[in-house]
Each structure stands twice: as structure tokens, then as C-alpha cells.
Amino acid sequence: MSKETIKVVVCGDHGVGKSSLIISLVKGRFIPNVQKVLPQVTIPKDFSSNPYSPKNTILVDTDNNNPEQLQRELKSADVLWLVYSDYESYERLSMYWITTFRSLGLNLPVVLCKNKCDYLENESMPLNRKIEDDEFLPIMANFKEIETCIQASAKMQAGINQTFYLCQRAVAHPIAPLLDSRTSELKPLAIAALDRIFFLSDNDQDGFLNDDEIINYKRNSFKKKIDINELNFMKETLFNLSVTREEYSLQLLFVPNKGMTRDGFLALNKQYAEQGRHETTWAILRAFNYTNSLSIDNKILSPILTVPSTSSVELSSKGYRFLVDLFLKFDKDNDGGLNDQELLFLFTSTPGIPKLWSSSNFPLSTVVNNRSFITLQGWLAQWSMTTFIDYKVTTAYLVYFGFEEDAKVALQITRPRKIRRRLGKAYRAPVTDRTVFNCFIVGKPHCGKSSILESFLARTFSDVYSPTIRPKIAVNSLEMKGGKQCYLILQELGEQEEAILENKEKLDKCDVLCLLYDSSDPESFSYLIELLTKHTHLNKVPVIFVACKADLDKQQQRCDTQPDELAESLSLAHPLHISSAWPSSLNELFVTIADTALMPLNGTIGFPDDDKNTSKMDDTQRWMLVGSAIGVVAIFSFTLAKLMQTSRK
Incomplete structure (x- = not known):
């Protein structure tokens, strides 16, 4: 069953008039002799004047002689229309029907209808208060499943449309999530939802809803503007509640020249629920995307986006x-x-x-x-x-x-990442539509990775060494050459480095691999050689080599290949020498990372400078060709326009 369709199962003892009620609703007139059990009936939205009715409502008649079928229908229902007509069928409500519902584990709203009240001559006839007091009130007090009670007459065509509407309302606007029937208090989830709505509606965050804020939230909830009379009636209602209700006597519900308080907002919605006007509260809740369970609709929280695997958001x-x-x-x-x-206040709602923020050491990230x-x-x-x-x-x-x-x-x-090929080798195409780039900072422990992250956030350098265990993130904006702004995410992988570098999905999200070594430590660079030897797939990710602690004495690395030699053999730029004591070198590093993310070929292993320069020329020539083509089309269009203008003369 979709949310656009609800299923109403009509049940009750033999002879109470279940089929007569259904046929009278559908035909709009009483038919004395109807078949024992009617087939399923679907009633479209246009049939009902109720603005909150679903797209379709399915009415199901039931046969008590077929208990298995009856149980299947009850279990598939959205709401139960329970009918009785006399003392005997009334007694069986608690002795049989409610017991049956509970034994089946049903948690459904029940609309109780007393049929054959033939003294009712039309829809506007007043209820028999004796029936309401003697029959309805006790059973509603004892059984919370029963949402509401109503008198009807299939013969006199009275109360049937109201009962049908109440069944629809019980599903679309259930009272159970809002009000505790035993204590007549708003339930905690309802209070939490209304608190959030009050908070969001209080635009100036002064703790009151002034006239403009009330008008605005009402317009958002009901899609119409309230007039001054409605506003004054609301204020009068809150004043009367604070005077006549002992529970509100010590609470401020409305403060002149300030507005409605949070307690007043809750009191108003509690009154709606108590008076059977809870569809008003539900209209407010629906406007703020709440479901029947008083949680925000997941479809709203997580809208479906089709994101290609190599695109970013x-x-x-x-x-x-x-x-x-x-x-x-x-x-x-x-x-x-x-x-x-x-x-803390900002995150109240x-x-x-x-x-994700807590795991990345926010706000120090x-x-x-x-x-x-x-x-x-x-x-x-x-x-x-x-x-x-x-x-x-x-x-x-x-x-x-x-x-x-x-x-x-x-x-x-962003557009999917394009892969180009040159001489049988693949490389990432230049990036033109992205402003957020992701860089993994990798290197031997104690080589200066954390200092890079701290420097990126303009933090003071510290000599105290603290090993990174969990992944660490630093994110900041960066001004590129020419004034273009971008955001750079630097990630130090910690003890998860091995797992992350083996994770294809995470590597696909990496724009640049920044390989760090300590130029003052002769054992540092061999770590990177081992890394590249072990993880050969890293040659698909743009790479830059960085020599840290360049302000200290440079040491010969204890490995067969020195940093400059390895960079040359891989057709990459020589390591960039940086130091926390040289701010300009750090800024050069961050700009280089962003430049490499924009032009991945510059950091791709295995492409000599000639190939990279050729690729740059290819891109330039491509744009020149596009420009030339546009120019030719423009000249042709201009000439054609002139010729047409001349021919008209």
C-alpha cells in the first residue's frame, strides 16, 4: 500500500449494517436489500471534499464466517471502521473485537460507529448525548485504540460521510502520536517536534513569536495568509487558557509587545488535539516534513541524487x-x-x-x-x-x-572525470568545473605531516611530537593565481594509511597524493620507495614529492635512488623543499597541490615533460579551434544578415 492509498476495513458483528453503510456511502442513498458481503470498493480523491484525503481509499467489507480471510484483511488495513448497532453488539466490542485486534498484534486506529441511529434525519442533526456519555466515553477511556466515536444511520443517510472522513483523518492525521489519551498531555516526540518548529519560526531568536513570525509560520503551514482577526483570536485563546486552566496559571503563554511563548505554542496545539482539531497541528508538522511517526521524512533528508562515480558534489x-x-x-x-x-544554539534544531565532524576533531579541523x-x-x-x-x-x-x-x-x-590516453597510457583530463579538491598526505611517521595540516590552518608550529593514530583532516579556502578561490582538503591517514591506499573508492576521491619525507632524516625517503613499490596502482593518482624540514641540514638518503633521481625516472618534478619556518614555501606547496588537482597530467607518473607540454598545447589548440569556429560562424551570420537586409531593400 502506498501512502497515496489507504485501506479501510469495515468490521463488526452480523447484522450491524456494515454493507449498508458502504453502499449508502458509494450510492448516496439507502438500498434496503444488499448482498451479504460487498466486493472491495475504491473511492478516488474527487469523491471526497476533504482536502487532506488520500489519492485513493479502498473500502473492504468483511465476512465473519471466514475467520482466516477476516484476519488477513484486518492485518492489511490502515484503519478499522468498527460498527455496532445494539446492546449485544456493543458488549462484544470489548469482549471479542478489541481482544481480537490485540491478539493479532494490530496497532491501528479504530473509528467506532454506532449504526441504525435512525432518529438522525441529516448530517447536521445533534448527537444523542446519552449514547455519547453512556457508551462512547467508557469504551474510549478503556481502549486507547479507539480514536473517535460517531453515530450514523444508513437508512437516514446521516453520519456516513463524517465517519468516512474520520477514517481518512485517522490515517492522515492520527491523534495517537500527539496526545496521551490517559494523561491528556502531549507526547514527548510531539513536544520535541513542536519545539523545533517554534525554534525555526522564531527568526530573531528572542524566545517569542511576534506577529510577523506567527503570520509567516502560518503562511508556510497553511499556504495562506491569516488576517488580523485570526491573529487576535489566537491571542485571546492563549489569554483564556492562562486564566481558566490551572495547569497554565503560572506559565506565560503570550506576552504583550513580544509575542507567543514556547509554552503558549505548545498549549495551543494541545488544545487543537483535545478538541479534535489535530489536523491543524498535523498541517504544521507536515509543512516541516514530519511523518506520522514524528520523524522527518527520509526522502526529504536524503533526496535522490544521481552522482557518477567519478563526479563530486x-x-x-x-x-x-x-x-x-x-x-x-x-x-x-x-x-x-x-x-x-x-x-550549541545553532544546532538546536x-x-x-x-x-563526521566529531571524528575529524572539529572545530580544529x-x-x-x-x-x-x-x-x-x-x-x-x-x-x-x-x-x-x-x-x-x-x-x-x-x-x-x-x-x-x-x-x-x-x-x-561536477562533471564526471574524463580519462585520456597518450602513447597507450591513461591520465586524468584537466578539471574545469570543480572548486573542492582532496589531497592525501602520506609519509613516514615523524616526517612533518601533522605540521603541514597545522600550517594550512595558520596554526603556530610546535616541536612537540604526537603520533597520528586516527585519520586527521584540515580544510581551508585557498586563493589561486589569478584570484580564483577553491577549497582544499588535506587528509593525514594515520594508522589507516595501508587500508585507505588499498581502497579503490577512496583513491578515486583523491585528487593528489602528496608524498612527504624528512630531508634531514636519511631513513625517511626509503619509506616512499617501498610504498610505491608495494602499491603499484598509485601511479594512476597524480603525485607530488615534498621534502620537509628543509631549514635543517640536508642528509643523503640511505637508499639506492635519491629523491631527485626517482622523480626524474618517474617523469615528475623534483621534490618541493618546504619548512614550517618558511611561510612562503608552505603557500607554494598548497598552490602546487591545487594546480596539480586542476592539471592532473603534471603529477601523473610516466609522462615526460614533452608529453605534458604537448598536452597543454593540445588543450590550447583545442580552445583556439573552438574560438576560430565561433568566429567563422559569427562572420558568416553577420554576412548573411547583411545580404538579407540588402535583398529586402
Whole structure:
């Protein structure tokens, strides 16, 4: 059964009028003699004036003489329309029917209908209050499965449409997840959902919903603007609740000149549920993408994206704009950083800081100020990294933060990576549409990998050595030559280095492999030779060699091939010499990493400089040809236009 279709199973004792109710609903008139059990009936949405009705509603009549079939129908139902008509069938409600439902393990809403109330002459006739008090109230108090009770008459065509609507409402807008029938209190999950909605609707974050904020959240929930009369009625309702209800006497529900409080918002929705108007609360919940289980719809949190295996996912301009606004909104002291309290408050509407962030030592994985508070630059860099590594985390948190559009519009998918061939060897084509690049920092322990990450985040160099066990990440923005901005993710692999380098999927996500060695340690470079010898597949990933601690005395490496010689034999550039004491060398390293990510051939093993220069010329010639073609077409079009203009004269 899809969510667009619900199944209503009509059940009850023999002779209570189940079939008559169904045929009266469908035909719109009473038919005295109907067959014993009606076939299944499908009622389309157009049949009902209920705006919240599903696309199709299936009505199923039941035969008590076939218990196996009856049980199958009950188990497949979305809601049970339980019918009785006299004292005997009323007694069997608790003795047989409710017991049967429970024995089958059913957790379904039950709409209880007393049929053959033939004193009802039309839909607007008042209920018999004696029946309501004597029959409905006790059974609803004893059996929480029964969501609502109603009187009807198939003969008089009364109460049937209302009963059908109540069955639809029991599925579309169930009361059970909202209100505890025994205590008449909102349930914890309902409170948590409404708290989040209040938080997101409180745009100025002052703890009150002012008139504009109420109008805005109402418009978002009901797709219409409320007028001043509705607004005043809401305020009057909250005032009356605080005066007449003992439970609210000491709580502030509405404060003049400020607005509705969080307690007032909860009290209002509790009253909706108590008065049978819980579809109002559900309209609010649905607008914020809540399901019947009061969890946010997974389809909204994780929209389906078709991402080719060699493509990456980045934030779009809309995504960046939303995250900038979010940062500025919660930077209460306007100091350019989110302190611990501001950060905690920002994540109030979410399950908390993403696990991906916690595992990467956030906020020290990105740019922070001198008090270790994340800056706007670091905030955007962190989300760029998150989107690149696992875009589903980003879409989910955008929804949690209240992004009002489909989360997919906050993302963009880059073109698949192209593989070119030259002289029988493959290499990655130049990159033109990406701004986020991923680099693995690899090398022997104590060669300076962590210092590279710290330097990238403008942290002070420390002589204290601390071995890296778990993978470590640093992400920051980088200004390229010509002023172009990109984001660079540097990953130190720690003790998982071996496993990650053997993982094809992770290597495919690596744009550059940065191979580090300590130029002052004669045993350092041999580690890289062994690495490349063991993992021959690494020749498919662009590589750069880096000699760290270049401010110290350079040592001859104890291996058969020296760094410069190996680089030349692999047709790569000589190692780049850097030092934490030379800031310009570090900046050169980061730019080189980004340049290599953009032009992968420059770092691809086995291509002499002549081939690389030829490839650059090929790319230039290709663009020149495109430009020439455009020029020829333009000249031809201009000439043709002139000729046509002349012929008209």
C-alpha cells in the first residue's frame, strides 16, 4: 500500500449494517436489500471534499464466517471502521473485537460507529448525548485504540460521510502520536517536534513569536495568509487558557509587545488535539516534513541524487548563501566567530554536531580565531568538506536548519572525470568545473605531516611530537593565481594509511597524493620507495614529492635512488623543499597541490615533460579551434544578415 492509498476495513458483528453503510456511502442513498458481503470498493480523491484525503481509499467489507480471510484483511488495513448497532453488539466490542485486534498484534486506529441511529434525519442533526456519555466515553477511556466515536444511520443517510472522513483523518492525521489519551498531555516526540518548529519560526531568536513570525509560520503551514482577526483570536485563546486552566496559571503563554511563548505554542496545539482539531497541528508538522511517526521524512533528508562515480558534489551558490546567513544569524556578539554557546544554539534544531565532524576533531579541523571559535571562513570550508565526503550529511542538516527549498538545489554535481590516453597510457583530463579538491598526505611517521595540516590552518608550529593514530583532516579556502578561490582538503591517514591506499573508492576521491619525507632524516625517503613499490596502482593518482624540514641540514638518503633521481625516472618534478619556518614555501606547496588537482597530467607518473607540454598545447589548440569556429560562424551570420537586409531593400 502506498501512502497515496489507504485501506479501510469495515468490521463488526452480523447484522450491524456494515454493507449498508458502504453502499449508502458509494450510492448516496439507502438500498434496503444488499448482498451479504460487498466486493472491495475504491473511492478516488474527487469523491471526497476533504482536502487532506488520500489519492485513493479502498473500502473492504468483511465476512465473519471466514475467520482466516477476516484476519488477513484486518492485518492489511490502515484503519478499522468498527460498527455496532445494539446492546449485544456493543458488549462484544470489548469482549471479542478489541481482544481480537490485540491478539493479532494490530496497532491501528479504530473509528467506532454506532449504526441504525435512525432518529438522525441529516448530517447536521445533534448527537444523542446519552449514547455519547453512556457508551462512547467508557469504551474510549478503556481502549486507547479507539480514536473517535460517531453515530450514523444508513437508512437516514446521516453520519456516513463524517465517519468516512474520520477514517481518512485517522490515517492522515492520527491523534495517537500527539496526545496521551490517559494523561491528556502531549507526547514527548510531539513536544520535541513542536519545539523545533517554534525554534525555526522564531527568526530573531528572542524566545517569542511576534506577529510577523506567527503570520509567516502560518503562511508556510497553511499556504495562506491569516488576517488580523485570526491573529487576535489566537491571542485571546492563549489569554483564556492562562486564566481558566490551572495547569497554565503560572506559565506565560503570550506576552504583550513580544509575542507567543514556547509554552503558549505548545498549549495551543494541545488544545487543537483535545478538541479534535489535530489536523491543524498535523498541517504544521507536515509543512516541516514530519511523518506520522514524528520523524522527518527520509526522502526529504536524503533526496535522490544521481552522482557518477567519478563526479563530486559541491555546494551551490544557494547553499553557500544559506550557510552564510545561518552563521551571521547565530553570531550574536558579532565577533566573527561562533563560541561554544552560539554553536550549541545553532544546532538546536538538529540531532547535534554531525558525527563526521566529531571524528575529524572539529572545530580544529578548520579555521578558528585566537579563542578557538570557528570563523565564517572555517564554517564554509567545513561544509564544503562535508559535502565532498558525504553530501547526504549536508542535505539532512540543511533540512534540520530549516532550508525551505528542496535540499538538492543547495548542491551541484561536477562533471564526471574524463580519462585520456597518450602513447597507450591513461591520465586524468584537466578539471574545469570543480572548486573542492582532496589531497592525501602520506609519509613516514615523524616526517612533518601533522605540521603541514597545522600550517594550512595558520596554526603556530610546535616541536612537540604526537603520533597520528586516527585519520586527521584540515580544510581551508585557498586563493589561486589569478584570484580564483577553491577549497582544499588535506587528509593525514594515520594508522589507516595501508587500508585507505588499498581502497579503490577512496583513491578515486583523491585528487593528489602528496608524498612527504624528512630531508634531514636519511631513513625517511626509503619509506616512499617501498610504498610505491608495494602499491603499484598509485601511479594512476597524480603525485607530488615534498621534502620537509628543509631549514635543517640536508642528509643523503640511505637508499639506492635519491629523491631527485626517482622523480626524474618517474617523469615528475623534483621534490618541493618546504619548512614550517618558511611561510612562503608552505603557500607554494598548497598552490602546487591545487594546480596539480586542476592539471592532473603534471603529477601523473610516466609522462615526460614533452608529453605534458604537448598536452597543454593540445588543450590550447583545442580552445583556439573552438574560438576560430565561433568566429567563422559569427562572420558568416553577420554576412548573411547583411545580404538579407540588402535583398529586402
